[in-house]
Amino acid sequence: KQEVTQIPAALSVPEGENLVLNCSFTDSAIYNLQWFRQDPGKGLTSLLLIQSSQREQTSGRLNASLDKSSGRSTLYIAASQPGDSATYLCAVRKGAQKLVFGQGTRLTINP
Amino acid sequence: ETGVTQTPRHLVMGMTNKKSLKCEQHLGHNAMYWYKQSAKKPLELMFVYSLEERVENNSVPSRFSPECPNSSHLFLHLHTLQPEDSALYLCASSQGRGPSYEQYFGPGTRLTVT
Numbered sequence: 001k002q003e004v005t006q007i008p009a010a011l012s013v014p015e016g017e018n019l020v021l022n023c024s025f026t027d028s029a030i031y032n033l034q035w036f037r038q039d040p041g042k043g044l045t046s047l048l049l050i051q052s053s054q055r056e057q058t059s060g061r062l063n064a065s066l067d068k069s070s071g072r073s074t075l076y077i078a079a080s081q082p083g084d085s086a087t088y089l090c091a092v093r094k095g096a097q098k099l100v101f102g103q104g105t106r107l108t109i110n111p
Numbered sequence: 112e113t114g115v116t117q118t119p120r121h122l123v124m125g126m127t128n129k130k131s132l133k134c135e136q137h138l139g140h141n142a143m144y145w146y147k148q149s150a151k152k153p154l155e156l157m158f159v160y161s162l163e164e165r166v167e168n169n170s171v172p173s174r175f176s177p178e179c180p181n182s183s184h185l186f187l188h189l190h191t192l193q194p195e196d197s198a199l200y201l202c203a204s205s206q207g208r209g210p211s212y213e214q215y216f217g218p219g220t221r222l223t224v225t
Contacts, residue, residue, distance in 0.1 A: 042218050045216075
């Protein structure tokens with residue numbers, strides 16, 4: 001059974017710092033991995049999707065890496081801003097439709 | 112309206128009530144999903160519909176009954192729920208069923224069962 005773990009569960013950093021969020025998964029047979037952002041009381045916004053054949057994806061200040069063999073992904077956020085405060089969820093695609101989610105990292109950027 | 116919308120946004124119901132959650136997607140997608148997000152647990156897939164046909168039921172209790180009348184609308188009918196069913200229920204849609212298709216999520220319905 002695929003399990004996804006995100007560490008840390010919560011993170012608080014000063015504005016302007018670069019930071020890394022971690023995601024690990026137990027079964028390396030995945031189609032792709034996706035990072036989402038969830039603001040309080042709201043749905044999920046997709047940030048980056050990495051196919052299993054890719055090593056990384058970049059979008060603006062965000063960079064996500066994937067090491068399928070070791071079952072790990074990282075989300076790097078450069079020059080963090082208070083607006084980056086949210087819960088970040090990692091999910092792996094196992095099967096045609098099934099997304100398996102981690103519990104998320106709650107990120108707070110302090111002005 | 113754009114994207115994926117869900118109504119109501121908040122719902123409080125007793126254990127003997129019957130209510131329905133509604134999801135509508137304006138993206139022209141062919142697949143729709145229900146997810147449950149409980150406190151301190153990861154998001155869990157409940158149901159998958161593709162071209163209005165249910166293709167996956169993730170061992171969900173029968174007190175949750177999905178309905179997909181067309182490719183744009185998805186309902187979750189609720190009856191005789193338990194307090195542990197209190198959660199955020201998220202709807203999502205995708206263009207197709209394959210793994211390369213991203214899922215787009217709605218804002219969710221916050222359900223409280225008293």
